[in-house]
Amino acid sequence: xxxxxxxxxVTRLSVLAAARSADATERGSALDxxxxxxxxxxxxxxxxxxxxAPQDAQDLTQGFFAELLERDLLARFDPAKSRxxxxxxxxxxxxxxxxxxAASRKKRGGEFAHVALDFSAAEEELRNQAIDPAxxxxxxxxxxxxxxxxxxxxFSSSVxxxxxxxxxxxxxxxxxxxxxxxLDGEENISYADLAKRHALPVTEVNNQIAWARREFRRIxxxxxxxxxxxxxxxxxxxxxxxxxxx
Amino acid sequence: MKFLNDKxxxxxxxxxxxxxxxxxxxxxxxxxxxxMGVVYAAEDEKLHRRVALKVLDSTSAAPELAxxxxxxxxxxxxxxxxxxxxxxxxxxxxxxxxxYTMKFVEGLRLDQYVKQLDSLPQRLRLxxxxxxxxxxxxxxxxxxxxxxxxxxxxxxxxxxxxxxxGLAKVLQENSAAAETVFVSSKKENPEAEETQSTVxxxxxxxxxxxxxxxxxxxxxxxxxxxxxxxxFSLGALLKFVAANSPGxxxxxxxxxxxxxxxxxxxxxxxxxxxxxSDFAADVSRHLDGLPVSSYSESLFEKAGRFYKRHQVAIxxxxxxxxxxxxxxxxxxx
Numbered sequence: 012x013x014x015x016x017x018x019x020x021v022t023r024l025s026v027l028a029a030a031r032s033a034d035a036t037e038r039g040s041a042l043d044x045x046x047x048x049x050x051x052x053x054x055x056x057x058x059x060x061x062x063x064a065p066q067d068a069q070d071l072t073q074g075f076f077a078e079l080l081e082r083d084l085l086a087r088f089d090p091a092k093s094r095x096x097x098x099x100x101x102x103x104x105x106x107x108x109x110x111x112x113a114a115s116r117k118k119r120g121g122e123f124a125h126v127a128l129d130f131s132a133a134e135e136e137l138r139n140q141a142i143d144p145a146x147x148x149x150x151x152x153x154x155x156x157x158x159x160x161x162x163x164x165x166f167s168s169s170v171x172x173x174x175x176x177x178x179x180x181x182x183x184x185x186x187x188x189x190x191x192x193x194l195d196g197e198e199n200i201s202y203a204d205l206a207k208r209h210a211l212p213v214t215e216v217n218n219q220i221a222w223a224r225r226e227f228r229r230i231x232x233x234x235x236x237x238x239x240x241x242x243x244x245x246x247x248x249x250x251x252x253x254x255x256x257x
Numbered sequence: 258m259k260f261l262n263d264k265x266x267x268x269x270x271x272x273x274x275x276x277x278x279x280x281x282x283x284x285x286x287x288x289x290x291x292x293m294g295v296v297y298a299a300e301d302e303k304l305h306r307r308v309a310l311k312v313l314d315s316t317s318a319a320p321e322l323a324x325x326x327x328x329x330x331x332x333x334x335x336x337x338x339x340x341x342x343x344x345x346x347x348x349x350x351x352x353x354x355x356x357y358t359m360k361f362v363e364g365l366r367l368d369q370y371v372k373q374l375d376s377l378p379q380r381l382r383l384x385x386x387x388x389x390x391x392x393x394x395x396x397x398x399x400x401x402x403x404x405x406x407x408x409x410x411x412x413x414x415x416x417x418x419x420x421x422x423g424l425a426k427v428l429q430e431n432s433a434a435a436e437t438v439f440v441s442s443k444k445e446n447p448e449a450e451e452t453q454s455t456v457x458x459x460x461x462x463x464x465x466x467x468x469x470x471x472x473x474x475x476x477x478x479x480x481x482x483x484x485x486x487x488x489f490s491l492g493a494l495l496k497f498v499a500a501n502s503p504g505x506x507x508x509x510x511x512x513x514x515x516x517x518x519x520x521x522x523x524x525x526x527x528x529x530x531x532x533x534s535d536f537a538a539d540v541s542r543h544l545d546g547l548p549v550s551s552y553s554e555s556l557f558e559k560a561g562r563f564y565k566r567h568q569v570a571i572x573x574x575x576x577x578x579x580x581x582x583x584x585x586x587x588x589x590x
Contacts, residue, residue: 136260159266166269167261174259193268194261201279202351217353224272231269253273 026237027095030085041237045085046076047168048238052160053103054133060153061107069130075106090240094248098240100157162252165238169231170194176226184209188216189223228253275312276352282310290314293322293423298361301345308345312356323355329423330357332399340390342410342418362418368406371498377511381544384498386417388491388537394419395484395533398428402482404490405469406497426482469493472524485526488536492521492529495540513543516552 029041050072057075058068079085079102088098177186188205191197202220206213232249239245261269277284277299285298288309299310313322333344347357364370367387374380387409391401401408402424410418471489473481496518499510510518517539523529530536539549546566548554554562564571 132260139260139262159263162270163261163266166266167259170259170261170269193272194259194265196262196264196268199279202353214353220352227269228273252270 025239025241027085027088027240029237042080044234044237048164048234049099049161050076050128051133051136051164052157053099054128054130055137055160056100056153056157057103057107058137059156060104061111065130065134069128071107071110072128072130074110075103078106088240090244094244095238095240096158096161100154165231165234169227169234172230172234173223173227176230177223182219182222184211185219185223188219189227192220193224275310275350275354275356278351280348280350282308282358284310291421291423294326299358301358307361308358309342309361310356310358312350313354325423326355326357329425332425332427333357333359333422336394336397336399336422338390338393340386340417340419341394341422342420360418362410362412362420364410364412364416364418366407367409367411367494367498370411371406377499378544380498381540383411383415383417384495385537385540385544387419387494388533388540390417390419391487391491392533392537394425395487400426400428400482400484400487401490402426402474402486403466403469404487404494405466406494409494426479428483471526473526481526483526484532485529488521488529488533489523489526491533491536492518495521511543512558513549513552513554514540517543517549520551 026041026045029037030045032038032041053075054068054072057063057071058065061068061071063071079099084102088095092098093101173189174186177183188209191200191205191208192202202213202216205211206216209216211219231252235248235252236245239248271284274284274287275295275297281301281303282299283302285300285307288296288298290296294311294313297310297312299308300306301308311326313326327347330344330347333342334347337343342362343360345358345360347355349355365373371380371383374383387404391404394401399422401419401422403421404419408419408421410420412418467475469490471482471486474486495514496510499514499518517536520539521529521536530539535550539551543549546562548559548562
């Protein structure tokens with residue numbers, strides 16, 4: 012799945028504002044973006060923090076997002092008090108605790124139902140991730156874990172968008188070079204190796220990577236902007252993500 | 258959707274910073290961003306020491322900027338002086354950006370440091386160390402052309418370092434000095450001469466910082482820029498150093514010192530000090546309580562200076578004379 016479908020309609024508009032829009036298409040796209048960015052981090056977080064079986068964690072995740080809509084929890088978010096990410100994590104915690112106590116979970120969907128959740132892929136990722144079980148019980152490490160998973164979701168989606176952009180602009184080679192150097196991180200691969208592999212001058216490899224990185228950052232920043240509750244939060248998040256406000 | 262492992266995440270987060278893969282350096286934090294490049298703190302993994310790494314801001318920077326950065330590093334390499342930041346290494350990163358590393362200076366910028374100095378003599382002694390470094394560079398045929406508080410660092414032991422030689426000019430008329438700079442560069446790299454010659458700025462190019470830049474620099478008359486242009490900037494620096502202290506305003510700068518500033522900052526280069534040594538000598542004379550060449554004192558000021566300079570002796574003699582008078586007075590009564 013993509014984070015937000017084919018297009019990216021809420022560019023430069025906060026997802027929070029768009030989620031309350033009267034226009035159903037705009038609202039749907041905003042929720043797609045929001046859920047797309049958060050479902051995996053929430054799923055993995057609930058799975059680890061509450062030691063839930065995959066099926067139970069899936070139900071909790073779907074239930075949480077359904078509740079987010081039913082109780083209009085996004086309207087209660089105050090950007091002055093916390094980051095959207097922290098707010099959603101705390102909401103997920105509260106929901107999970109109540110649900111586990113009541114043990115009366117049932118599958119729910121609503122507007123969230125049309126976002127296809129590939130839980131098996133999330134499970135596969137969890138299996139592949141080297142998670143130190145000894146660190147999991149600590150609340151700080153779970154917070155860090157949630158944060159990292161959120162960044163992973165944001166970047167994965169941005170990479171997906173970059174891939175599409177490269178396809179439409181006929182710059183597949185740029186994506187292949189970027190993928191080999193930055194995403195796969197092939198051992199000790201140099202620009203010269205990539206130049207040889209793609210029969211390009213080294214300077215052209217420089218240019219292709221520079222272009223792909225620039226576009227990746229632009230896409231990631233646009234998505235980040237849409238996912239932040241305020242300009243201040245966006246500036247803070249951008250600084251934390253890339254070291255400085257772009 | 259592609260799964261990104263932790264290493265890929267880290268690489269993507271650092272995608273806006275220089276790619277140091279395969280080099281001996283590991284990037285730390287950003288220190289400063291300038292017009293030409295960015296300076297980062299980096300760890301030299303071979304020597305286990307922290308260095309400052311200056312690199313072009315973008316992989317697509319104009320080739321002239323890359324040449325200027327190389328030139329700056331080579332000029333610095335020729336200026337071995339305790340008051341000039343030493344360069345360690347120069348090269349090209351895997352992403353094609355030119356970089357050089359230099360000593361990581363831990364300290365304060367001049368504008369921050371002078372606020373800690375209470376007395377004018379302390380500030381003037383600090384200023385004279387800046388003059389030493391600039392005079393040395395001039396002796397090697399190199400003009401700084403961008404002397405200002407932000408380009409002077411003061412270390413924890415009061416050591417002064419003149420930084421950012423990005424706008425430096427090698428004096429063509431001083432062929433011996435210019436040759437010193439270029440010949441050794443040529444030995445290291447046959448392309449060096451071409452690099453040097455292509456970056457010489459032409460007429461009309463304005464380089465420097467308003468307030469510290471000489472009028473000829475401000476007018477873009479690069480062919481008229483010489484040691485006296487740096488003297489102008491040093492004059493502006495002197496004014497800043499003498500005045501920038503809590504509770505002290507420029508009105509409180511002693512007149513001879515103001516005259517030194519005025520002479521060094523004269524509009525016409527011919528009216529300024531001929532070189533930094535002359536200029537520094539006048540500041541030293543003022544510091545020692547001697548008359549300065551740029552200021553004609555009134556009799557009263559001369560007396561005041563004489564008194565200040567010989568205060569102890571005058572007081573002792575006065576005390577002796579008073580005692581003598583009192584003894585004679587009471588003895589004769």
